[in-house]
Amino acid sequence: MKTAKKLKVRTESIPCFECEGGSLQPVSQDHQTHHPKLGNLTIPAVPMLRCDSCGTTVIGEDGNSRIDAFLDKALNVISPAEIQAFLDKYKLTQKRAAELTGYGEKNISRWLTGRARPSESVSNFLRVLLSESSAFERLKMKNFPDALKAYPAEARQPDVEEKEILKLVDYPAPVKI
Amino acid sequence: MFALGAKRHYIPFSRPMPTLPRKAPATIRRQIIEALRDPARRFLDQNSSSRNHLDRWDLRADGFFADLADGLASDLLFLKPKNQANQPQRYQCVLAYSENDPYPALDIHVTLSPKGQPPRVMIAVHESDTVQTLPRIYVDS
Numbered sequence: 001m002k003t004a005k006k007l008k009v010r011t012e013s014i015p016c017f018e019c020e021g022g023s024l025q026p027v028s029q030d031h032q033t034h035h036p037k038l039g040n041l042t043i044p045a046v047p048m049l050r051c052d053s054c055g056t057t058v059i060g061e062d063g064n065s066r067i068d069a070f071l072d073k074a075l076n077v078i079s080p081a082e083i084q085a086f087l088d089k090y091k092l093t094q095k096r097a098a099e100l101t102g103y104g105e106k107n108i109s110r111w112l113t114g115r116a117r118p119s120e121s122v123s124n125f126l127r128v129l130l131s132e133s134s135a136f137e138r139l140k141m142k143n144f145p146d147a148l149k150a151y152p153a154e155a156r157q158p159d160v161e162e163k164e165i166l167k168l169v170d171y172p173a174p175v176k177i
Numbered sequence: 178m179f180a181l182g183a184k185r186h187y188i189p190f191s192r193p194m195p196t197l198p199r200k201a202p203a204t205i206r207r208q209i210i211e212a213l214r215d216p217a218r219r220f221l222d223q224n225s226s227s228r229n230h231l232d233r234w235d236l237r238a239d240g241f242f243a244d245l246a247d248g249l250a251s252d253l254l255f256l257k258p259k260n261q262a263n264q265p266q267r268y269q270c271v272l273a274y275s276e277n278d279p280y281p282a283l284d285i286h287v288t289l290s291p292k293g294q295p296p297r298v299m300i301a302v303h304e305s306d307t308v309q310t311l312p313r314i315y316v317d318s
Contacts, residue, residue: 015292017220017299020265029223033232048223058220058299059228064238071232104277115240 014049022053029057031067035075037120043070071117078123080114086130087112100143101125133159198255201268206254209268209287212298213246220299222288227302234280245285245300248272257286 013023031046047062059067072079087097094112098105103122110116118126129136158166212218219242221227231241249270257267268287274280286301 013293014297015290017222017288017290017297018265020290020292031228033229035232049220057223059223060220061216064221064228067228067232068237068239106275106277110240113240114237115243117235117237119235 016051016054016056017058018056019051019054022051024049024058025052027057031059031063033067035071038071038074041074043067068117075117075120076123077117077120078111078126080112082130083108083112083118083126086126089130090136100139101129134161198258198269201254201256205268205289206249208296209254209289209298210246210249212289212296213242213249213300215295218295218297220297222286222299222301225301225303227300230283230302230304236280241302242300244274245272254287 016022016024027048027050028045029048029050031043032040033043034040043066046059046066048057048059050057071077086092087094092100094108095105097103098108101108107116107118111118111122129139216239221231221238228238230236231238236244252270254268254270257269259266265288268289270285270287271282272285273282281304284303286303288299288301290297290299
């Protein structure tokens with residue numbers, strides 16, 4: 001019974017990496033870091049683990065997630081879900097998106113999987129393309145003029161926004177003038 | 178040090194060549210890769226500036242661990258020489274990104290916790306200064 005209890009305690013606590021005699025206990029500590037864009041910053045109350053014997057402190061999954069979430073918010077970074085929405089909206093592959101935007105295909109893959117954090121300028125650019133179809137079309141025409149031939153303006157139907165604008169145009173007025 | 182007007186003679190290759198660190202066993206390398214792929218078994222050393230390097234280069238922790246696991250799957254790991262006899266055995270490698278990536282080569286120190294099952298890893302990240310002495314050798318098997 002005693003052995004079983006001892007074993008249970010041993011499996012639950014994480015032994016210290018440095019002294020191996022103590023065990024890591026959850027603590028909450030401010031994390032001080034530096035970001036090229038944000039400068040020096042302090043992230044409050046980051047969950048960490050500290051050895052009760054030697055004081056060695058490590059950052060586990062919770063702490064890393066907290067720091068990453070804080071930086072994502074502070075940098076107003078586009079989320080992987082938004083990038084996926086951008087690809088889905090325009091039916092783009094990662095390769096095609098790379099050709100169109102000029103970013104590396106590997107970078108797009110890393111942003112999409114959340115491995116790396118895109119910069120603020122990249123985030124803003126992709127957000128504009130995601131929200132403004134006309135901006136995307138202009139970029140597409142600029143980078144792929146051949147697409148014009150395959151998609152002639154005469155054959156193109158006005159979208160909802162264009163239809164609204166056409167309704168507002170008062171054609172007889174300029175004629176009178 | 179030198180007599181005034183005396184000519185200095187530079188002898189090429191006079192310095193001893195740095196010795197290659199010993200390779201870590203493949204079983205250890207596999208244990209570390211397994212631990213790196215499990216979010217509950219991987220930790221960053223808070224005392225070093227490990228996390229600050231990731232923040233500076235806009236690397237998310239999940240991505241960094243995945244990159245390191247991928248790197249160790251193909252490159253060798255080395256034993257880190259001990260400064261003191263009672264120190265735990267550490268391992269070292271260089272995580273080198275491709276030329277197209279904006280990230281620098283990172284010097285990685287790994288501490289494997291042999292106590293407690295399953296084994297866990299503590300990673301310390303440094304800007305690479307040993308990249309010249311730690312070669313990237315592809316694993317055969």
